[in-house]
Amino acid sequence: TQLLEQSPQFLSIQEGENLTVYCNSSSVFSSLQWYRQEPGEGPVLLVTVVTGGEVKKLKRLTFQFGDARKDSSLHITAAQPGDTGLYLCAGAEGRDDKIIFGKGTRLHILP
């Protein structure tokens, strides 16, 4: 069974600081998705990375897929209170379309 491990579990930083969170696996994924979830709401899709080494930018968020397609990172520049939330990575396991989510990084940006 493939697992997605996210680190850190919790992160609390001051507004304006930079941060990176990680999503790691020992298995290869054909693609990975990143989502952000607010309390009591459904996750919202941020990005999909497909190609090894791919870098995608979404305003102040930069997503990278590892060369071997086993890991991914999310870097936030100049964090703002609106970035607060639970960040989840997800991928499909093997050929049978089981979806795996990491347990997430809970990010809190202090004003």
Added chain:
Amino acid sequence: DSGVTQTPKHLITATGQRVTLRCSPRSGDLSVYWYQQSLDQGLQFLIHYYNGEERAKGNILERFSAQQFPDLHSELNLSSLELGDSALYFCASSVGPLAGYYEQYFGPGTRLTVT
């Protein structure tokens, strides 16, 4: 608004009872996924339907069942409910696995409380 609708938003019921959760996918999406989210377990994949057919099963209990209808809406049936079934249940939809990846759009969820 993701375009995915779920009803009801809240459900309170007693142990031993049976409930049905309903999901309508985004227009054009053929895949529907069901998830359970509790505080200690994170987001757990239950089941995936594609165009009416079961595509993949995750950690779904035998007391739970689902189906996707010809109009592509889906229902998740939970029976013989236990206190531990209290959780948020999310439905998500996507174009489908043939797209090669799994960009999912989530509904607002159903909060189930079993008393």
